[in-house]
Amino acid sequence: MKKVILPFAAMILVLASCNTETKDSYQTINYREYNLIIDKQDPSQMAQTSDVTYEVKNNISRQVVDVKANDIIINNQKHSFETDTMGLRTTSFKVDGIGDVYNVYFSRYGSAGSNVSDLKGTFVFGYAAMSNLLNPVYNVPIVQRLDLSYTLNDRYSVQTFWPTVMFRGQTISSTAGESHTTKGSDYVADIDFEKKTAKVYVYNAELSADQDKSFPKVIRFADIPVVFTHEDFYLQSPAPLTTILGKKDNQAAMVDSVGFAATDFSLYLTSPDLTEVSINYKLDGRNVSFRGCSILKPGF
Numbered sequence: 001m002k003k004v005i006l007p008f009a010a011m012i013l014v015l016a017s018c019n020t021e022t023k024d025s026y027q028t029i030n031y032r033e034y035n036l037i038i039d040k041q042d043p044s045q046m047a048q049t050s051d052v053t054y055e056v057k058n059n060i061s062r063q064v065v066d067v068k069a070n071d072i073i074i075n076n077q078k079h080s081f082e083t084d085t086m087g088l089r090t091t092s093f094k095v096d097g098i099g100d101v102y103n104v105y106f107s108r109y110g111s112a113g114s115n116v117s118d119l120k121g122t123f124v125f126g127y128a129a130m131s132n133l134l135n136p137v138y139n140v141p142i143v144q145r146l147d148l149s150y151t152l153n154d155r156y157s158v159q160t161f162w163p164t165v166m167f168r169g170q171t172i173s174s175t176a177g178e179s180h181t182t183k184g185s186d187y188v189a190d191i192d193f194e195k196k197t198a199k200v201y202v203y204n205a206e207l208s209a210d211q212d213k214s215f216p217k218v219i220r221f222a223d224i225p226v227v228f229t230h231e232d233f234y235l236q237s238p239a240p241l242t243t244i245l246g247k248k249d250n251q252a253a254m255v256d257s258v259g260f261a262a263t264d265f266s267l268y269l270t271s272p273d274l275t276e277v278s279i280n281y282k283l284d285g286r287n288v289s290f291r292g293c294s295i296l297k298p299g300f
Contacts, residue, residue, distance in 0.1 A: 024061040031056060031146035033160035034193075036274060037074055038231055041155050046228045048074060049163075049193045054146055056121075063088045065106055066113075067121065072152065079152055083113035093298040101125065101296050112150065119150035126275070126295040127166035129188045134245060134252045136203055136217035140166065140186070142296070147273050161274035162294065163191040169277075169292025169300055173207040175285055182206040187279060187290060189267065191235070196226040198235050200267060200279070207286050216244035220254050221262055221281070235267035242283075260284065276300075 031054045039045040050073040058065045068082035086106040095101050105122040112119040128141040148160045167187045173180050185205050191198040202219040221240035226233055242262045246255035265281040275297065279290040293300035 024059050027058040027060055029056050029058070030054070033146055033148065034163050035072065036159045036161060036232065037072075037152075038157040039155065040151075040157055043230055046230060047232055048228075049233070050074070054148065054160075056146065058088075059085075067119075067148070072158075074152075074156060079115070079156075081114055081116035081150075081152060083116055083119060084108065086112070086119075095296050095298075095300075098296065115153050117151045117154065119148070121146060121148040123147075124275075124295045124297075126162065127168055127186075128162075129164050129166050129190065133188060133190075133201055134218060134254065136245065138203075140168070145295075147275070147295070149273070159272065159274055161269075163189075163193060165189060165294045167277045167279075167290070167292035167294050169290060171206070171288065171290045173286045173288045175287070178208070180206070180208050185290070187277075187292060189235070189277075191226060193226065197222075198224045198226055198267075200224065200235070200240075200265075205283075207284060207288065216257070216260075218245035218254070219262075219283075220244070221265055224265060224267075232269065234269070235265070237265045239263050240265045240281075 032051065033054060034049055034051045037048045037050065052069050052072045054067055054069045056065055056067050064085045064087050066083050066085050070080040072079040086108050088104050088106055090102055090104055092100055092102045103122050103124055107120040109118055111117050123144055124147045125142050126145045128143045130138045130141060145162065146160060150158050152158055165188070167189065170181060170183050171185045186203045188201040189198060199220055199222045204217055205215065205219055220243050222243070223241045224235045224237045227236055240262055242260065243254035244257045244260065246253060248255060262281045262283045268278045270276045270278050275294045277292050281288050
C-alpha cells in the first residue's frame, strides 16, 4: 500500500519567508475556493455562491496559522475577515488502496478574529477534474484544497467547495430482478453558477456484468439546471441533454446517440462539507444510483 503523509509544512509553497528577528519560518499559501453562503437571519433569502482567495499564513516554527480573505461577494457587496492565530492539529485515517492519510486542521469557536466566528478549517486532499474531460483513460489527480466553514459578520454561514470536481465511489444499477454494483466509474460535475447550469460526466460506466464492450466510455449530461433553496443547491433535470464520446472530424468529441438518453437526473450534495454526493438517473432501461465523495475521507 502507498502511504500519503503530507504535513502542512510540506505543502506546495507559494511564498515562503524567514523572519530574521524571531528566526521563525513562515509559509503563505493562497487557496481559490467557492463558497456556499447562507443568510441565517433571513429565511426568505436563497443561498448564494461566490469565489474568493483565502490567504493562509503558517508559522512553521510554532505550528500556528492565520487566515484572511477579501472581496467575499454577498448581495453585490464586498466583505472581508482576518482571523486570530490558531494552532495546527493532525488527524489520520485509512483509505483503501492508499493507506494512512494525514489531514492537518485548525479551529476556533466563538470569536475567531475580525468579522469571523465559529471557524474550522482542514487541508484536505481532493480529486480534481482532469484537464482533458474527453479522455476515458486517466490518472486521478489528487490535489490539496481548503475545507473551511465559518460565520461571517454574525449573520452568514459559509462553507467552501469546488464547482468543478471529481467524485469517486460506488454505483448501483438495477432493472427488473437484476442489480449490478461497481466502484469502477467516476463522475465529474462541472457547474456554471453564472449561467445556473451544469454538466456531469460519467467515466467508464458499467451498468451490468455482461455489458457490451462498445458501451460508451464517457457519457455527458448537460443543460442541467442549478436549483437554489435557502440552505443549499442541487442539480435536477427530467431529461438532460445526453451525449457520448465519439468522433467528429476525426477527433474525439461528444456526439448524439439516438435512443440513448438519460431521464430523471438529480445530484445532491449530502454532507455539511459539500464533498459527499448522491447522483440518480435512468439510462438504457436501468435505474442508476451513485454515492461518492470528492476528497479522501474515511468510508470512501
